[in-house]
Amino acid sequence: MAAAAPIVLWAERADTLFLTVEVADAAGVKAEIGGQRIAFTASSKDGKAYAFELQLAGGVEEAGSKVAVTPRCVALVVQKTTPGPFWGKLTQGKAPHFVKVDWSKYKDEDEEEEPAAGGARAAPGAGTASRD
Numbered sequence: 452m453a454a455a456a457p458i459v460l461w462a463e464r465a466d467t468l469f470l471t472v473e474v475a476d477a478a479g480v481k482a483e484i485g486g487q488r489i490a491f492t493a494s495s496k497d498g499k500a501y502a503f504e505l506q507l508a509g510g511v512e513e514a515g516s517k518v519a520v521t522p523r524c525v526a527l528v529v530q531k532t533t534p535g536p537f538w539g540k541l542t543q544g545k546a547p548h549f550v551k552v553d554w555s556k557y558k559d560e561d562e563e564e565e566p567a568a569g570g571a572r573a574a575p576g577a578g579t580a581s582r583d
Contacts, residue, residue: 454492454502460553461541466534468511468541469556470527474501477525484513484529487543493525503549508538536560 458473476496483490510532537560
């Protein structure tokens, strides 16, 4: 029986890709990361096999990348080979039907450079009292 392709959610930053692979209670997780490719295999506790291979829009490296298995999914944090502009798409050509944008982690390229809410600057003149 052929392995099924799991749902893969993705988001990116200038130097990192975030992939969430929707396989509950995953076992035997294997992720090969390098070049312009990610290959993934795993099975669920009921024995169903999952696998996919993606030809990426840019280069990634295994060093610094992490794989975390949780009860609901497998999370991959993948380091890009060279930090820089956002790729805008995960794969070369058309994305496979099982790859979707992770809107909970989505950030525009220009949002990444803005200070966090706690680090926002005060408007000019704010906090100053004038006495007439």
